[in-house]
Amino acid sequence: MNRTDRLYALREELRRAGPAGRTADRLAEAFEVSVRTIKRDVSALQQGGFPVWARPGPGGGYAVDASATLPPVNFTDAEVSGLAAAVAAHRGEPFDDHARAALAKVLSVMDAGTRRRSQRLGRRIWIDEAGTPRDARTRRAIERALHEQRVLSLRYRDRRGTQTSRHVDPVFLARTGGRWHLVAHCRERDAIRWFDLDRITAAHTTAEPARDIPVESVGTPPATARPVADDG
DSSP states (O other): OOHHHHHHHHHHHHHHHGGGOBOHHHHHHHHTSOHHHHHHHHHHHHHTTOOEEEEOSTTOEEEEOGGGSOOOOOOOHHHHHHHHHHHHHTTTSTTHHHHHHHHHHHHHTSOHHHHHHHHHHHTTOOOOOOSOOOOHHHHHHHHHHHHHTEEEEEEEEOTTOOEEEEEEEEEEEEEETTEEEEEEEETTTTEEEEEEGGGEEEEEEEEEEOOOOOGGGGOOOOTTOOOSSOOO
């Protein structure tokens, strides 16, 4: 497990622990790293704004603020299985890590009976993951640039196989024709471009704020297209 994946997993483990928390020794054992590594990881989470704090003294450890956890939720087993199927089908796609983290939060606060029924139903839903996964670091850089509205530096391979370097202002992500695209303003071309995510060979989120480009300025979407967030 690389450090980025471990930070995600550590955050969710602390959320699941709730006010009881987890000791550094127990976390180190669970993630098969040293206590010093756990302390560095917790410090990184704190610097990123995650509300985790240390409890001193015997039996102390790390716990998260109550505001970072969910209250009990009343999803049915079929509803949770629907979420799990959607998350599984989305594996390796944009915001996949965040979707799995959200599902883990829901599962952690469900009553045991509903969770067991959901798991039984989930065994009857199969997802083929035979496709080649995208580079997780590139995907996360794209997600971060879009989320934080920062300029994205990327390497792109066109249809002829030519590699170019671009600096872009991300506008939105779009899935069409069975493929994901980053729609962005290319500073080198001074124009809106659709970048096929499978042709982005490397990406880095810069510290430079991106231009605020309204989605509407890109053009009229197809009649069958709609945003994930439905204001209606």
